[in-house]
Amino acid sequence: MKNPVLLLLLSIVLPVSMAVSQTIENVAPGVWKIVFGVPEKYLPTDFKETPLNTTKTLAAVDKPPFNLKDIQFRKAAGGVIAALPVDTSEQFYGFGLQTNSFQQRGKRREIRISSWVSGNLGFGHASMPFYISSKGYGVLVNTARNTVFYMASKGKLDTTSARPIAGDSQHIALTTVDLYGKQHSLSNEVSITVNGTEGMELYIFGGPGMLAVMQRYNFFSGGGALPPLWGLGFKYRAKATFNEKQVLETANYFRDNKIPCDMLGLEPGWQTHSYSCSFVWNKNNFPDPDAFISKINEKGFKLNLWEHAYTHPSSPLFDSIAKYSCDYTVWTGAVPDFITAGAQRIFGNYHETQFVKKGISAFKLDESDAADYLVADMEWSFPDIARFPSGIDGIQMRQLFGSLYNKTMIDLYHKNNKRTWFDVRSSYLFAAPYPAVLYSDMYSHADFVRMTVNSGFAGVNWSPELRETSNEADLIRRLQTITLSAQMVVNGWYLDLPPWLQYDVKKNEKRELLPNHKQLEERARKLINLRMSLLPYLYAAFARYYFEGIPPVRALILDYPNDANVAAIDDQYMLGESILCAPFIDSASTRRVYLPKGIWYDFNTNKKYEGGRSYTISMSLDELPVFIKDNTILPLANPEQFITSQTVLNLTCNIYGTPTQALQLFEDDHFNNDYKQGVYNWVQLSWNGRKGTVTRKGNYKGRLYTIKKWQVVGS
Template structure:
């Protein structure tokens, strides 16, 4: 009898799912955690293993638990968890990872699944971060390492107080196949999950809290913000030296070179060991390049060749399936991580290699392990797929952290919790326009993205791509297959060189903006919607369908989204040009804006049409902006090396900027070995602009030699 009662109760639970409001616990200022059901111990945040950047929260506004918290409902049914988060009619959503074609995400159905991007914003991407931001000033993170299905304002409940009204398709032209939905619904294929709620009050404040919660944004070494060239596969040590010589002779900057497949004795799968023919003296080669001021970054993937010396030890702690006939280290297990770390330390890091490009940890189902694979740690293949990019970042970053040496590299997959990892995402997709949209979306998800340059069919395309990459987290040409170089198209060589040197001149600005990313969580590259004074109603003039916009706000939003211009740091608005364009529209936020190159006034809160010519990427600067430049040079400053600054001021308003300084190479800044210097421009009694910079604090880093001032806007 008792057994029948238990079985009956279980049957009722299957028929009637358990619903519950969520009890919220504050875990950091403006951040609350809720629990639904029984969350799995293995999660995105547990894998990332980061500690919140607590100090940064003190510089954010005090907030209370957002009102919608009590309306969020979690449900457990059939061993799965569903979450329902309410939406207001005019609310817009951003984020859900590294999307390439849309900035506004309301109305989308996404299957958040780590994968190589396949040309559609469907959730299968390199960083399917389950975090989104609302235009209403709150954010939501689902801390699950499972494949999540997101209905971002899609699907209408019959009992909703805001349910759409039925219409007759035969006669009513306002009928739509995508009726209004008043909630985000998320399906988690597990019997519970953690959900985090981030308060604003603004969307930018939400993003800052998220980045700070994930450890603060990465602070690259100075050299990581210089210029990098990835050499052609099968290059020898002599080929690399020759290419570095050519950069020097032609006067092109170069801070680190990436070695692509060919430096290893075997690749696909990998030995992680130097090829004795192409690199007979690896230690000598790396030292010689370092003496020239050029660091070495190594391509690899983690799949171990049977010919690797670690194959035998790694075999019992690897997964059941292979990738390109290489075993897959179970990086969720400490032993596999230790074997891999020791190999990289002995073969590469100990001789001076400065970083890695970790490839093919994202997917393509035809080569990565299938979801039926098993791992000795007991972690499901699905969870391993969602977190493998996190594991390779964490593992390699720890190698350098132990040496008190910063690194900066590339990775093909990431996820929530990765903001503090020193990696930039890239891929094999090659749409210039979509690369810019991805750069914009990266700022919503705590990841970095580079619109790398690989090859081009014309000098115009080559220059346009290069101009964009100079205003991105990593200024890189990736010539692994094409063998291209900055001077491949002689007709634009001078323009390419000008922008490469501009990247170097702007290093004090870029470095200070990444410091703000680390200490305050402000993404260095971000969407226009995060800029004060930007009006989203100013968007593009794309034609809409006949669907009634009041019933389908998603259509209206997509018609107005800005996905081809972005903010770079505190002061710069970048509007890339694409091949075939001779003019483009730029939407300016409220306030006076000035031309980056000339200092001339261009507009205030309006749409402008610009014809910059081939030589220029349109860049605009806020009124009162202060931009610190250094002298043009071929390599980033070394630790303790002083540079001359030229501080530029734009517009007519007074201005202020905080210049960041540390040794540029170590983690000593975590012990307080850094400084902020206040730069100000004000008017004297005669109304003339005058600049000042605060003195260097005694005992703190000071890499500034002489300071000159340049007032870009004529009085």
């Protein structure tokens, strides 16, 4: 039996980090768990999917990327602090879907889910306690509590090294920017603090290399999401006040004008009450919901319904779900505790019977984040002091709520073997398997692009939107950016007409058409058709996300880690294996573009560029800011108006350079989840310099692709 007096003496005499238990365990290939003390009851890993096997995909890693015993822990007032040694050459990336920062060294990051970005603190819709190092490892803090990271931003007192000799003069700063904002203390340490806990749990992800770190993280989360093929098409969200007739008029506009559109979204007006939600159809606007759903589906559209989880007292769910809800309301509505089986069952069963089984294809889960922390009168969400039946508090639930809500709803589609593609306004750790895209009420084009770049460090899909714009150039440049994103969506929730018919909001309300609306409509049609042409390429990229953990949209640094020129590029990104995107922001017609080492081709002109250098590029509004990597087979489909379960895409394969590697396309029944049971094909496209060949491997009996043409476009 242990001597309690001796233990007490040890806790007094020895440092706290030595007196408190600490364990290190290899929990998955290339993944180590370190536990210090006693972490809180609920951790993000409690809610994640089962990891996918990585042994056939990633190189074996026999030992951690650094000596894990060098991590120092200590208890502090109300929490725990960890210190990790780093060297002076390391750069850091990640912390989820960051909006206004890319490289993170020298910054303080405060991980807090928020509905609005407040300064450059680290808040956001998908702020996460996870970063990766340019040295090829990742660090994740497994907590739902607010976490603060000091990313080699503060130097510690050193009394042992030789001191510099003071000179006779010094530079006197004359601005506060020079004094406070430009420099930080030299530091060789990353410090992490978590308050409100008696312990800390870290996960260390090995490489080798940064891309392998992200692959391991995505595998550990359960594999990347594989959307339905139609989810990669075009989505349009109709005005919030539209009734059945107006929604059908919008649907007919797309079909009559041959503008592809796969999904129509309904905003709050479909419900009898929306802030908080009744989850009941407004019969004044939609007198026969079942018939309306059938009409929309018959036209080839998939219907998406807006909601949030806050349950209004008039809802048929309210009485039964109230006992599984927290002790504070949001907009007078009950806040379900989706950790509890009761809330999952009541909320899920209702949505399954009333919506999923009746033909609703997806949902938009709004307001699942939290209030703007820097605006005192914007505290619309539940407070930090809220208590939930599961035992967690408001701080923890704010981080977890979006992911728990998202998972509860998506599980309904998995249960019915249906593929879906959600919109959601917040996410957290381990969300890679969720077929959903994040969105925001913010509208900075530059922020949208930076978030697109950062999404590859987060295990989430990011969806910039097009709404109103300031001018024609802004309209087209934003439309180009959403064409080159994980989801192409125009959100007309306050617009009567699509923005290319009238981008001025007040004139749009009056249904006044732009003088050149037909020209802009044709440009929109061309870009949406291009998006439909890219479906085979995009679908293959997302299949790699699932099977190999490679983010379909990612920063250049992940593909070119040894190129110092890409280390700080936050306005260009890779889309799949071979497409480099360089969006033109805020109506620009000229920008600097850096092309990594190798040969690249302008997608518009097939002009060849030597990589490893920057170019000043000018492009008209009719040109897409895209460059194709040398030795690429790029399959482009004849654009369809919408995707059905019987769709067969006719492909033209464009050849750039002299590709020696085959292109792998993914083929399956993209309306269900049978691929998880191995029902799919890999369609291998090869080019021998003169002709192309097609080889199928797999057990899927259907056909999604037919190769109609091979053509050399860049050589």
